[in-house]
Amino acid sequence: MSTTEKVGESVATYVDQRVGSNRFLGRSLKKVFPDHWSFMLGEIALYSFIIVLLTGVFLTLFYKPSMIEVVYDGSYVPLKGVMMSEAYASTLDISFDVRGGLLIRQMHHWAALLFIAAMAVHMFRVFFTGAFRKPREFNWVIGIGLVTLGLGAGFSGYSLPDDLLSGTGLQIARGIVQAIPIIGTWAAFLLFDGEFPGTEFISRLYGVHILLIPGLILALVTVHLMMVWTQKHTQFPGPGRTNDNVVGYPLMPIYMAKAGGFFFIVFGITALIGGLVTINPIWIFGPYTPDQVGAGSQPDWYIGWLDGALRIFPNIETVLFGFTISWNIFIPSVIIPGIVFTVAALYPFLEAWVTGDKRNHNLLDRPRNAPTRTALGVMAITFYVLLFIGGGNDIIAITFDLSINSIIWFLRIAVIVLPPIAFLVTRRICIGLQRRDREKLLHGYESGRILRLPHGEFIEVHEPLNVKDRAVLESAIEAYRAPLPAPERVDANGVANKHYRIDVIRYKLSRWFYADDIVPPTRAEIDAGQAHVSHDAALEAPLHAYDEDETVMVPFHGGVLHTAGEPATNREQLEERGGNLYLHTIDPSSAPATPRCRGARHSSEALLELLGSESSALPQGADEEKFRRDQFVTRPSRPLASGHAPLVGLRCRDGPCGSGTALRARGSHGDSRRGGAGRQRRRRRADGSSARIGSRGERQPRGGRAHHRQPHRRGHPRGPQRPLPCRRSSRRNGPRPNLHLGLHPARRDIARRLVPGEPEVSTPA
Amino acid sequence: MSDLTTRDGASAPDHGHGHGNGDVPADDLARPLYEGPGALPAADIPHRPRRSDFDPKAARRAERQVAGLFLLSMLMVVLFVVAYIAIDPQADIYIPVFGEIGYMNFALGLTFGLGVFCIGAGAIQWAKKLMPDVEVVQERHSLASTPHEDVETAEQYERGKEESGFAQYKVIRRTLIAALALFPIPLVVMLRDLWTPTDSAAGLSPAEQLSTTAWVEGMPIVTDGTYVKIRPEDIPVGGLVSALPEDIEEIQKAEHNLNARGKAAIILVRMEPDEIRAQQGDGWDYQGILAYSKICTHVGCPIALYEHRTHHLLCPCHQSTFDLADAGNVIFGPAARRMPQLPIGVNEEGFLVAKAPFAEPIGPSFWERG
Numbered sequence A: 001m002s003t004t005e006k007v008g009e010s011v012a013t014y015v016d017q018r019v020g021s022n023r024f025l026g027r028s029l030k031k032v033f034p035d036h037w038s039f040m041l042g043e044i045a046l047y048s049f050i051i052v053l054l055t056g057v058f059l060t061l062f063y064k065p066s067m068i069e070v071v072y073d074g075s076y077v078p079l080k081g082v083m084m085s086e087a088y089a090s091t092l093d094i095s096f097d098v099r100g101g102l103l104i105r106q107m108h109h110w111a112a113l114l115f116i117a118a119m120a121v122h123m124f125r126v127f128f129t130g131a132f133r134k135p136r137e138f139n140w141v142i143g144i145g146l147v148t149l150g151l152g153a154g155f156s157g158y159s160l161p162d163d164l165l166s167g168t169g170l171q172i173a174r175g176i177v178q179a180i181p182i183i184g185t186w187a188a189f190l191l192f193d194g195e196f197p198g199t200e201f202i203s204r205l206y207g208v209h210i211l212l213i214p215g216l217i218l219a220l221v222t223v224h225l226m227m228v229w230t231q232k233h234t235q236f237p238g239p240g241r242t243n244d245n246v247v248g249y250p251l252m253p254i255y256m257a258k259a260g261g262f263f264f265i266v267f268g269i270t271a272l273i274g275g276l277v278t279i280n281p282i283w284i285f286g287p288y289t290p291d292q293v294g295a296g297s298q299p300d301w302y303i304g305w306l307d308g309a310l311r312i313f314p315n316i317e318t319v320l321f322g323f324t325i326s327w328n329i330f331i332p333s334v335i336i337p338g339i340v341f342t343v344a345a346l347y348p349f350l351e352a353w354v355t356g357d358k359r360n361h362n363l364l365d366r367p368r369n370a371p372t373r374t375a376l377g378v379m380a381i382t383f384y385v386l387l388f389i390g391g392g393n394d395i396i397a398i399t400f401d402l403s404i405n406s407i408i409w410f411l412r413i414a415v416i417v418l419p420p421i422a423f424l425v426t427r428r429i430c431i432g433l434q435r436r437d438r439e440k441l442l443h444g445y446e447s448g449r450i451l452r453l454p455h456g457e458f459i460e461v462h463e464p465l466n467v468k469d470r471a472v473l474e475s476a477i478e479a480y481r482a483p484l485p486a487p488e489r490v491d492a493n494g495v496a497n498k499h500y501r502i503d504v505i506r507y508k509l510s511r512w513f514y515a516d517d518i519v520p521p522t523r524a525e526i527d528a529g530q531a532h533v534s535h536d537a538a539l540e541a542p543l544h545a546y547d548e549d550e551t552v553m554v555p556f557h558g559g560v561l562h563t564a565g566e567p568a569t570n571r572e573q574l575e576e577r578g579g580n581l582y583l584h585t586i587d588p589s590s591a592p593a594t595p596r597c598r599g600a601r602h603s604s605e606a607l608l609e610l611l612g613s614e615s616s617a618l619p620q621g622a623d624e625e626k627f628r629r630d631q632f633v634t635r636p637s638r639p640l641a642s643g644h645a646p647l648v649g650l651r652c653r654d655g656p657c658g659s660g661t662a663l664r665a666r667g668s669h670g671d672s673r674r675g676g677a678g679r680q681r682r683r684r685r686a687d688g689s690s691a692r693i694g695s696r697g698e699r700q701p702r703g704g705r706a707h708h709r710q711p712h713r714r715g716h717p718r719g720p721q722r723p724l725p726c727r728r729s730s731r732r733n734g735p736r737p738n739l740h741l742g743l744h745p746a747r748r749d750i751a752r753r754l755v756p757g758e759p760e761v762s763t764p765a
Numbered sequence B: 001m002s003d004l005t006t007r008d009g010a011s012a013p014d015h016g017h018g019h020g021n022g023d024v025p026a027d028d029l030a031r032p033l034y035e036g037p038g039a040l041p042a043a044d045i046p047h048r049p050r051r052s053d054f055d056p057k058a059a060r061r062a063e064r065q066v067a068g069l070f071l072l073s074m075l076m077v078v079l080f081v082v083a084y085i086a087i088d089p090q091a092d093i094y095i096p097v098f099g100e101i102g103y104m105n106f107a108l109g110l111t112f113g114l115g116v117f118c119i120g121a122g123a124i125q126w127a128k129k130l131m132p133d134v135e136v137v138q139e140r141h142s143l144a145s146t147p148h149e150d151v152e153t154a155e156q157y158e159r160g161k162e163e164s165g166f167a168q169y170k171v172i173r174r175t176l177i178a179a180l181a182l183f184p185i186p187l188v189v190m191l192r193d194l195w196t197p198t199d200s201a202a203g204l205s206p207a208e209q210l211s212t213t214a215w216v217e218g219m220p221i222v223t224d225g226t227y228v229k230i231r232p233e234d235i236p237v238g239g240l241v242s243a244l245p246e247d248i249e250e251i252q253k254a255e256h257n258l259n260a261r262g263k264a265a266i267i268l269v270r271m272e273p274d275e276i277r278a279q280q281g282d283g284w285d286y287q288g289i290l291a292y293s294k295i296c297t298h299v300g301c302p303i304a305l306y307e308h309r310t311h312h313l314l315c316p317c318h319q320s321t322f323d324l325a326d327a328g329n330v331i332f333g334p335a336a337r338r339m340p341q342l343p344i345g346v347n348e349e350g351f352l353v354a355k356a357p358f359a360e361p362i363g364p365s366f367w368e369r370g
């Protein structure tokens, strides 16, 4: 134990004897956090808030929150001798005369933008994955509070420099306050100490900006994090992940290093941006005076949507009994944001009421498994984006040479029409994805490879789901809920239901919420389907060579097996040839100077000879005769990048060569292997071409071919089906027949089982 | 560590034994490989060893990378201090893509940013390459209290209620609630002095203040910025001039604020008299020169975007459009009211003056405006 550690230990003991901290620490250091990129969004928000605090404190050392008029005498020449408020003059000083001041000012502003942006994206992550559900509703409400406060912090900060732009923003804010019915005029006078602009507002805002709002944010952030701590983080569905556990990395040391490091990364990037990219160049705009304005003045992005609402709202004002009600201002800038934030805050409770769901949810929803929620979210985003566009309508009009009037009229209609359309479209897409998941659960992946069975039947090989994908897809089972049952007017005992009307509304909403959701298959159905698929895949499996490093294609030319890295064939080339069928077979005519491929035994022996590699060990207890007949197993001499010797297997099925023929069509996996760095690697044949044979309408064989016996053997490639000769492809100089490799992990498992002794994954001691 | 297990079932610290399913008999293929989330043994979570796990060279390389990043960070801090001392704060530098930016700011941002960034990058590289990347499983425990605890809490509450007599002493209960309801009142009342009327506005209600401006009968009109009086012939047809009352500077000096300016700002435009279709009062123009408030009736931005052929005045804030040839009426946008017009004429010296104050409050609406 080093001296530092000894000191540390005695400090820990000292503190522990007084506050009992070791118990807590011990539990905390091994706390497990699940890993996912989207879980970093909240972290970014937290870190940028810390950066804002640090840089803000620096700014307070130089900034003077005063509207007293002074004559500028700093080093920015164009404004020398100009009358301006002390606030503006001190901001100019920070920018030009305090070394590093501009850097800190720009970092403060960039970090503020990042803070709000990260909160917003984090919020959508939570929304779309249903992380706000029981037991995390409070944290959602706190989150909405934080976003609201963040907007307030940003707006109040933006107004502090007292340049022409920020003053204009304040003037608009004043107009909005003044438009509040009954109390508006008085409220505005109290806030501004009289008329606009007065001399007090900046110093009042200053207190709000540096103390009140950051204090509230800090308090809420603390509670927010404590709740995350006690409730433990949610996790995405995956292997081994259940509603009752957390799978991830322990706080000490992994998260300490990762999260701590990430703070420095965010900090560093903010500093780099602050050094390189100018933001809010207040010296250009000049000091504020209430009778001037710059054209094309724009608020920061997070205020843009409110400004947009103010811009596109029709000009309705009524005078009632001698009092003015400015609907044109009050509705878009007070009522609409009020509704938006209230509904957002209440959403978890509304959804729980409609669905009647009282369970705890620690596993996240995949957005597709909650189509209505996802659609509502997209609808909200659409609404936001339209208003945001409204906030920049003058810029759009100038850039694209459009008339402002037509933009405004378009937006007035679009804001009402487009969100519901976005809702419907999103819901349909989700339901489509659900349907596809269901297919995959029952029938595995479409491999795009056609297998010709000895009696001549063609089937498309389906591959069993791998462990990860299956766990992910199966989460649909937990996510699925049927709508609530219809309420009864009287219960079984003849007692009238007092809440009948409410219950009917709830029942209808619940029907609407779950409308058309696809019922996922049961576990038993999935097991049966996957077992069947595995069986077929196992039949075909040995036709392929196996390769641990799946990014490498190993082509197979007419019976000659090449090891990894063959330059002539790579993924792009394979994709280019999309749509073609490739013959995967041992081609008797193309193994010159070797015994003809007459049968399985021959071919395997011949190839063994050709390659000069050692055959793999015989599985314990396996029937040697059978094994040699069925398997051709070899290892290329060159180990692959992962450090494992790849397992390569070939198989000719019984009978004359070519009767076991695998054909390859362009891959048809679509999105079957989604997300995740680990999965990325496997996305080899997955090139979004699912439409080719993956789309639903074509699942059934056309012409009702009798060979289509197995219910799950669907999907023949589109286009004429030519029986393929067991010969080298006639396109001699074109793409050569390829043995397509890189197995799906599940199939690799199968291969492993066939050949035990495969070096296993091991971590260093 | 009872609730902490690694993927392969061993307890946390000694993770990383090989785990194999290679010894599954080949005839076991039809058996389902897994049973869905939950039923899956932790050992089946797919895991790929990293190069640094089995290749000591790679591990050493990673170690060097991490230390290198930390070293780079230190170097950057040194450079930061050098830049802080050596660079002229007023110098500019041209950086492609970013353009002409402050040299000092650029150098400080770059060195500080990289310095901090490298610490983070080093830590993350360390975690990614050298710390175990084996996921572990921890059980969740129910958050809800046990029934026993519930009962105990309820008992404590009941006991407190009993002992305090809260339920029993009705009067105490009610007066306490009322007292608590009233106690914030002083805090609110004290906010009243957030607004103390200035001497010049003493006795005027907010609505009255908003309804008056510095314009009075005979007040000469001066240009904004240079404060010179204006003769009608100074304004060409199609021209626009921002203007203020002559005594605006004095008022500002006396009041120490810009309030009067914010209300009194006007624009003067000149058109051919026969182009004027309507005005807010008969003969409020002077030979085709019209004076309108400059403050938008929507939420109060100053307006100066004037299209002299159409006589449209466009607000830069929310694009309300007013037709100055037609009594300043709104023709488009969110503003609900026309721009107030100031009646003007000339005095005996031939300078433009206000013939009367504004007939209605200028600027944004307010409740008492009527």
Ligand code: HEM
Pocket (backbone or CB within 6 Å): A052, A053, A055, A056, A057, A059, A060, A063, A091, A094, A105, A108, A109, A112, A113, A115, A150, A153, A154, A156, A157, A158, A159, A160, A161, A209, A210, A211, A213, A214, A217, A279, A280
């Ligand atoms: C809570 C989140 C915060 C946000 C979103 C935020 C945002 C902003 C923004 C956008 C500006 C305008 C910067 C410019 O371009 O000049 C600003 C200015 C300022 N902020 Fe903050 N801020 C926050 C917290 C703080 C804190 C905690 C402090 C001090 C303890 C602080 C001190 C200042 C000062 C002194 C200014 C004026 C300096 C200047 O105008 O350059 N801020 N803030």
Ligand code: FES
Pocket (backbone or CB within 6 Å): B296, B297, B298, B299, B300, B301, B315, B316, B317, B318, B319, B320, B333, B334, B335
């Ligand atoms: S302030 Fe002029 S349109 Fe809004």
